Amino acid sequence: MVRRKTSVGITTGVKTWMVVSSETGEQRLEDVGKHSLMRRTGLPARDLRVLDPMLSHPSSILVRERAILVNLEHLKGIITSTEVLMINSSNPFFLLFLQDLLTRLTHQPPSPMSNDMNPGYEAKPPAMCGSEDSSQNVSHVKISEEVKADSPKMAPIAPKQLPFEFRALETFIESACRCLESETSRLEEEAYPALDELTSQLCTLNLERVRHIKSRLVALSGRVQKVADELEHLLDDDKDLAEMYLTEKLNASLLDQASLKEEYNSESEDTDQSDESNSEKYDKFPGLKLNVEELEMLLEAYFAQTNGILQRLFSLSEYVDDTEDYINMMLDDKRNELLQATIIFNTLNMILNAGIVVVGLFGMNIQIELFNGKPRQFWATTGGTFGGCILLFFVFFWWGKKKYLLSIDRE
Incomplete structure (x- = not known):
């Protein structure tokens, strides 16, 4: 029976979803099948594949008629006008996101952005004890009474709150930005000391550390860029913004x-x-x-945050490139020193070979008058041979410096 249930669950695509209701703000676990989820949210099967945890998809925010599909970093969920459905996970960032979502839904403070969007709302300071404050409050009350007397039908306008889908979407984007910013900060803490150590001590271990850091930097930059592109795409399309008002x-x-x-x-x-x-x-x-200003302001804030993260990663990438250029200069300098040493040793080898040729000539089994001479003639010949070799070495050394083949003068 257990095997039969497992096979049926796999074929029908039943998964455990974390559901958060907009009315009560309570969370619950539900086993929802694929077709049931399609009827419940109005999403096609193609869009549901984006939420499959076994598949790798880039970050995306898809706006549909009855739902908003969110796939940002570690978060995969569906936002409707009445609930939020998320794939249950044990990721620490997901648990923190779930706590923030419940807090935001149950204790939603008045949004200052919504107050700015409401032309009839004006923030008023609380009444304070004192002569000056009390007189200001009395005058403010008198002015408000006069306005009410002039327009008796005007009712006090309460501060406008964001719709449920915007609060949920804001929590998704905020959690993704928090995750990316945390990874960026951790990467910066590891990268800068490693790069500084590499410049001071060039070794295989430090090179391997920097290579690993650079690969992480490239991957993280691509992820942040994808989130920024999704937000920019939504900001550029007013139709998609209007469709998000579920x-x-x-x-x-x-x-x-x-x-x-x-x-x-x-x-x-x-x-x-x-x-x-x-x-x-x-x-x-x-x-x-037309009334998409509040959503634009919401998305623009996080778009600016992602651009800030990208700027930090770009600065780190430039620092890595500068370090690589410095390391290449150091390697080129070492390579030039080796080439100079090679030239010097090859010159010495050639001069010694010239001396060996002279010795070989005198070692021939022939009779000449020099062999019958005095010992001083032997020492003169030997000294002349060594002196000629030393003279040839200095001549080649001077010629190499003149042709800038041996530039060993250092500050």
Whole structure:
């Protein structure tokens, strides 16, 4: 029976999902099948493959009609207007993200960004004890009473809060940026001392450490660049930004259905309205496409943060390149010293060979008058041979310095 359950679970694609509700903010584990998830979120099977933990996909944020699919670093989830579905994981960053998400959903403070977007809202300081503060408060109350008297129908406007899907999306992006920034800081702590040690002591161990650090730097730069590209793509497309207002789209569709039931009674008109495309429906609500400032401000903040991380990685990459150039200069200098030493030893070898040729000539079995001479003639010949070799060495040495083959003068 156990094997049968396992095989059925594999064939139907049942996975354990962490579900967070927008109404209560509670978390629960659910075993959801692939087809059930498609009906629940309206996502096609192709998009669900992005969330498969067994497959490797780059970071992406896909906006669909009823859901937002998020695949950022260690986080894989689906955001709808009523809940967030995530693949359960034991990653420490995922547990921290889940805690932040629950905190953000259950204790949502007034958003200053939303207050700036609301023209009728003005932040007021609390009343303080004292003559000057109390007089200011009294005058402020009088002004507000006059405004209320002039417009009695005006009601106090409460600070606007972000929709559920934006709060969840912000938590996803913030957790991904926190993970990337943590890895960047850890890489910087390892890279700069290793590079400085390499410049002071050139050895195989230090070279291997720097090579490993550079490979990590390239991989991390690509991941950060992909997240920045996804945010930039969303900021450049107002249509995708408008499609991300899932709550407003849901409310608009409910209002549209109610108005259709009231206004259109004939079956033909109902059929025409039911065949209307999704884009035509949302054209009736221009606010869904035009009122994207708060979402743009939200994404621009994290886009600036990713650009900051990229700048830090770029600075580290430049430092690595400068270190590589310095190491190459050191290696070239050592190579030049070896070449100079090779030239000197080859010159000495050639001069010694010339002396050996002279000795070989005198060692021939022939009779000449020099062999019958006095001992001083032998020492004179020997001294002349050595002196000639030394003179040839200095001549070659002078010629090498003149042709800049032997530049051994150092400061």
